[in-house]
Amino acid sequence: MTDIVQRCVDAGLKMTGQRRVILKVLGQAEDHPSVEDVYERARLLDESISIATVYRTLGLLDELELVIRHEFQEGYARYEVNSDHHHHLVDLETGQVIEFQNQELEKLKEKIARDLGYDLVDHRLELYGKKIKRK
Secondary structure: OOHHHHHHHHOOOOOOHHHHHHHHHHOOOOOOOOOOHHHHHHHHOOOOHHHHHHHHHHHHHOOOOOOOEEEEOOOOEEEEEOOOOEEEEEEEOOOOOOEEEHHHHHHHHHHHHOOOOOOOOOOOOOOEEEOOOOO
């Protein structure tokens, strides 16, 4: 059983065949798919899956914090399995989402919160940029 499926079972989610297909699509995604992307990929595996099922499943997974819903200033949501802690840099020209981790940034976020008198409990960081054109 994959990690995300086990996490769903542990959260008490009933594991239907269609949910397993949607979880498989999310688990194999190397990008941050939209609802429509998940739907199209899931339909290749199970033609009986409806867009409504994908919306309901992603909403439920988001409520259970098993997936993370991102907006990325595009007017629609993208999803990823909630696993390792990382941040995103979004290429404004191509829409490509680059995941990154940075220990200096992690320390700086903690320091900022501490300097303001807080324990950092949660955060989300998204950077937006355009590729530097080299001559």
